[in-house]
Amino acid sequence: MNIEIIELKKSDIERYNVKEFLFDMVKKCYDLDYVPEYHYDIVELEKYYIDPEKCNFFIAIDTDEDKVVATSAIRSYDRDYNVKNRTYSREHTASFHRVFVHPDYRHCKIGSELVEKLENFCIEKHYNEIYLHTSEKSYGALSFWQYNNFEITYDTHDDAGTIHMEKVLV
Numbered sequence: 001m002n003i004e005i006i007e008l009k010k011s012d013i014e015r016y017n018v019k020e021f022l023f024d025m026v027k028k029c030y031d032l033d034y035v036p037e038y039h040y041d042i043v044e045l046e047k048y049y050i051d052p053e054k055c056n057f058f059i060a061i062d063t064d065e066d067k068v069v070a071t072s073a074i075r076s077y078d079r080d081y082n083v084k085n086r087t088y089s090r091e092h093t094a095s096f097h098r099v100f101v102h103p104d105y106r107h108c109k110i111g112s113e114l115v116e117k118l119e120n121f122c123i124e125k126h127y128n129e130i131y132l133h134t135s136e137k138s139y140g141a142l143s144f145w146q147y148n149n150f151e152i153t154y155d156t157h158d159d160a161g162t163i164h165m166e167k168v169l170v
Contacts (some may be wrong), residue, residue, distance in 0.1 A: 002064050003110055005117055008057040013045055016068045018059060025071075025100035029138045041073075041097065049073050054125045057098070058117050060110050070101040072114035074121055077131055083164045084154035086131075094118075094127040106140065115148050119169070128170045136161035 012018065022042045026032050041048040049057035052075065060070035077093035088095075096118060101111045122130055132150065134141040137160070145165050146152075154164040 001062060001105075001108070003069065003105075003108075003113075004061050004063050005058055005110075005113060006061065008045070008050060008059050010046055010050060012059065016059060016061065018045065018068055018071070019043070021068045021102075022071060022098060022100065025102070028103065029100065029141075030135065048075055052076075054094075054127075056118075056121050058114055060101075060105075060114060062105070069105040070110045070114055071098050072096065072100075072111075072118050073098040074118050079131075083131070086153055086164075086166065088129070088131050092126075092128040094122045094125070094130045096130060096132040099132075111144060112148060119167075122169060128168070130167045130169065131164070132166075133162055133164045136163055 006012070008018065019042055023034065023039070026039065032038070045057060049055045055073075055075040057073040058071070059068050061067065062069045074094050074096055076090040077088040077095045078090060079088070079095075099111065099114065119130070130150070132145065134145055136142050142163060150165040150167045152163055153166050156162045156164070
């Protein structure tokens, strides 16, 4: 297995079937089909991750198979709510999205390498902190983020198992 991590370019979206990979992972990890209010960014990867300056999208390619095996994305915090005594801003807070590793490639450090790429991008773009939310129902997600030094800021105890997390960079 030879893995190469690259920044997603417009031409890569179709070449590597990135949208199909993402929807497949959403189904595998959350048992969800397309939900417009949750998955609008997948449909418009360019608008949300490629075109804006402080955003990015990385893909991990198995070069032996010439296919995407993992993804990770970053954009400025764009939620319209505060999370349990936290104030995040578009200017200073990065938000991680679409961090997926295909089950056949888990436990190979690919996810951690993608997170490192995202964090380096955050530093380069002068973000002070990183926000993400995950689900305790997603296999290995919570322990993965804790392993990568993210701290729980709020466990909603909702039906989806949503957990809000952050990592301070400065």
